[in-house]
Amino acid sequence: MKNADRFSSLAWLLVGILIALWSLKYGFGSFAEPGIGFITFFAGATLGLLSMILFLTSFQEGEKLNAFRNLWAGMDVKKVVYVLILLVFYLFMLRPAGFLISTFILLFLLFRVKGTYRLFTNLIVSMLVTAGSYLVFQVWLQVQLPQGILG
Numbered sequence: 001m002k003n004a005d006r007f008s009s010l011a012w013l014l015v016g017i018l019i020a021l022w023s024l025k026y027g028f029g030s031f032a033e034p035g036i037g038f039i040t041f042f043a044g045a046t047l048g049l050l051s052m053i054l055f056l057t058s059f060q061e062g063e064k065l066n067a068f069r070n071l072w073a074g075m076d077v078k079k080v081v082y083v084l085i086l087l088v089f090y091l092f093m094l095r096p097a098g099f100l101i102s103t104f105i106l107l108f109l110l111f112r113v114k115g116t117y118r119l120f121t122n123l124i125v126s127m128l129v130t131a132g133s134y135l136v137f138q139v140w141l142q143v144q145l146p147q148g149i150l151g
Contacts, residue, residue, distance in 0.1 A: 009055035016051060019044030079113055086110060098148020099138075104130045 029035025107126040
């Protein structure tokens with residue numbers, strides 16, 4: 001497994017460097033007025049940094065490495081597949097149903113996956129998070145969100 005981590009981290013390091021370099025072609029801009037390549041540069045740089053960290057930690061032996069691997073032990077694959085299906089459904093329903101309805105349904109169903117909260121709590125938290133994100137993006141930042149059937 002250590003060799004696989006080393007190989008994959010070097011491959012992702014190369015991808016991160018390429019993304020960062022290609023983003024400079026589109027113009028970095030400045031922090032006050034970011035250009036088109038601003039976000040992609042930092043995404044590539046972050047990918048490169050994380051891959052270097054993975055490469056260096058692949059040389060470690062002992063409990064730290066085993067603790068990280070045990071993090072994934074006992075994962076419920078059905079829940080992961082369910083969440084992925086929900087996200088694809090959200091992607092296709094966002095435009096026709098609109099941001100408010102689609103996001104509320106997505107959050108409600110995602111909170112149900114966890115299964116530790118009561119139904120009423122899931123409804124309230126889903127409404128509050130949807131309303132909060134609507135206020136931040138639509139009202140404060142003036143981003144045009146899909147209106148859907150409520151338009």
